[in-house]
Amino acid sequence: AQKVTQAQTEISVVEKEDVTLDCVYETRDTTYYLFWYKQPPSGELVFLIRRNSFDEQNEISGRYSWNFQKSTSSFNFTITASQVVDSAVYFCALSEEYNTNAGKSTFGDGTTLTVKP
């Protein structure tokens, strides 16, 4: 069975601080996808990144960066120089890549990030 754990329920930082959101996952599959989504108060999920299990390269996109380590089954997300607009709930998710379960995502419980001015 798949499982995604986001141990941090809530994080509060002051603007311009860096913040890392942790994500640890469990799966028996050798091929899978990992995701991060942002959910602002409006509720609509905003896709941030998808990472294939074979691609362990870290990625940077502006102030966002992701650290994928298969050895520790972690896919952590760092926001550099946080801004008030980054305040939202962030979800880490896992899905199988192939067969009929492709796309069937398991979500973590989410981390509520509050960035104070």
Place this chain on the structure above:
Amino acid sequence: GAVVSQHPSRVICKSGTSVKIECRSLDFQATTMFWYRQFPKQSLMLMATSNEGSKATYEQGVEKDKFLINHASLTLSTLTVTSAHPEDSSFYICSAMGGRYNEQFFGPGTRLTVL
């Protein structure tokens, strides 16, 4: 990028009535769509997998007779909450698989309030 819409975005209904929520893939065909439910301050929980032209596959604990899913075309799946009760009040989110790389795209969600 690919777009998935949901209608309505919000619905308030009386207990005992049925509510239909539509999920449409606007610029791609989706053979598979998923329905999730999210209670306040909780995570998204998968309710069912909807495949075009066949019966939906429900997750354990989800009542198939209460949450009717119809995936009649490659661009439309509907979720009908039958005989809704206040405990069915939730945020319902659909997603569709498709696009060039067979990715998953989420709809904006439908907030259901049952009085």
